[in-house]
Amino acid sequence: MISALDIYLFDLRGYLILEDAIANDHVKELNAILDNMENLKPGEWYGYVQGHIFLTAKEGLNLQQIYEGGEPFERLIDNPSWIDHVMTFVGGQNSFDSHHGPLFIDENFANIRGPGESIGLHGSPVPWSKRAQFHVQNQEFNCGQINILMALTDIGPDDGPTMVIPGSHKSNFLNPELSSSHIKARDGAVDGATGAIEVHMKAGDALLFVDTISHGSKRITTGKRRTIVYRYGPSWGFFRHGYRPSKGLLDRLTPDRRKIVWPHHKTENSPYLI
Numbered sequence: 001m002i003s004a005l006d007i008y009l010f011d012l013r014g015y016l017i018l019e020d021a022i023a024n025d026h027v028k029e030l031n032a033i034l035d036n037m038e039n040l041k042p043g044e045w046y047g048y049v050q051g052h053i054f055l056t057a058k059e060g061l062n063l064q065q066i067y068e069g070g071e072p073f074e075r076l077i078d079n080p081s082w083i084d085h086v087m088t089f090v091g092g093q094n095s096f097d098s099h100h101g102p103l104f105i106d107e108n109f110a111n112i113r114g115p116g117e118s119i120g121l122h123g124s125p126v127p128w129s130k131r132a133q134f135h136v137q138n139q140e141f142n143c144g145q146i147n148i149l150m151a152l153t154d155i156g157p158d159d160g161p162t163m164v165i166p167g168s169h170k171s172n173f174l175n176p177e178l179s180s181s182h183i184k185a186r187d188g189a190v191d192g193a194t195g196a197i198e199v200h201m202k203a204g205d206a207l208l209f210v211d212t213i214s215h216g217s218k219r220i221t222t223g224k225r226r227t228i229v230y231r232y233g234p235s236w237g238f239f240r241h242g243y244r245p246s247k248g249l250l251d252r253l254t255p256d257r258r259k260i261v262w263p264h265h266k267t268e269n270s271p272y273l274i
């Protein structure tokens with residue numbers, strides 16, 4: 001369950017570090033599956049998982065739709081270490097019985113980075129982004145997107161740690177170090193951004209953050225960094241990319257996981273695909 005201290009700190013800082021969020025054996029299972037996929041080229045498929053890059057190869061290889069990668073990835077969808085946090089911060093915890101589900105994952109991927117790779121500083125409430133927004137009303141959160149970034153390798157100072165500017169999710173002025181074009185800002189790393197702190201994690205830890213916090217990652221000096229990111233928002237959101245869950249995945253998911261991947265009820269004898 002989410003503690004009052006976690007609520008206070010998330011509101012204050014815009015992120016939380018969830019230590020030991022994924023058990024060691026589970027991390028091993030995830031890594032063993034990724035061993036078979038990490039050499040995918042952008043555009044190539046491994047089952048329903050696709051190799052992908054964001055804007056430049058410097059941001060590393062993404063394996064999009066990683067929740068299709070097998071049961072260990074399905075178990076992450078409603079992992080008890082974060083699901084109550086995510087529901088509380090997105091604000092969908094009271095939606096279970098309505099026609100909407102409690103949440104929706106609009107993007108899910110593993111990311112693999114090597115030496116020299118990073119992602120530049122991005123995210124800010126200025127200019128306002130409805131999708132990424134941080135919002136609280138009557139002591140209830142209504143955030144547009146809560147990211148869970150899971151470390152599958154230890155991520156120390158030389159391993160390209162994620163960096164965040166604590167409290168920047170509430171800033172009222174544009175950070176002059178953030179290019180007015182977010183796309184341009186993503187060309188570099190966050191190294192040197194004023195106020196940014198490094199988030200060091202052990203394999204199995206997870207970083208929860210609201211997408212509007214200014215964030216990115218430091219350049220990797222040596223070694224390889226593996227992370228998984230699931231992005232959760234309200235159930236009336238939509239997929240970031242053109243991917244859709246496979247019928248096989250929807251058929252084998254538990255009802256609670258299915259509601260998060262595909263919030264609508266199953267329609268019997270439907271002429272539609274799903």
Ligand SMILES: O=C(O)CCC(=O)C(=O)O
Pocket residue numbers: 111119147149161162163215216217227229
């Ligand atoms: O890879 C990282 O450390 C940062 C991830 C990120 O920028 C994002 O998920 O939006």
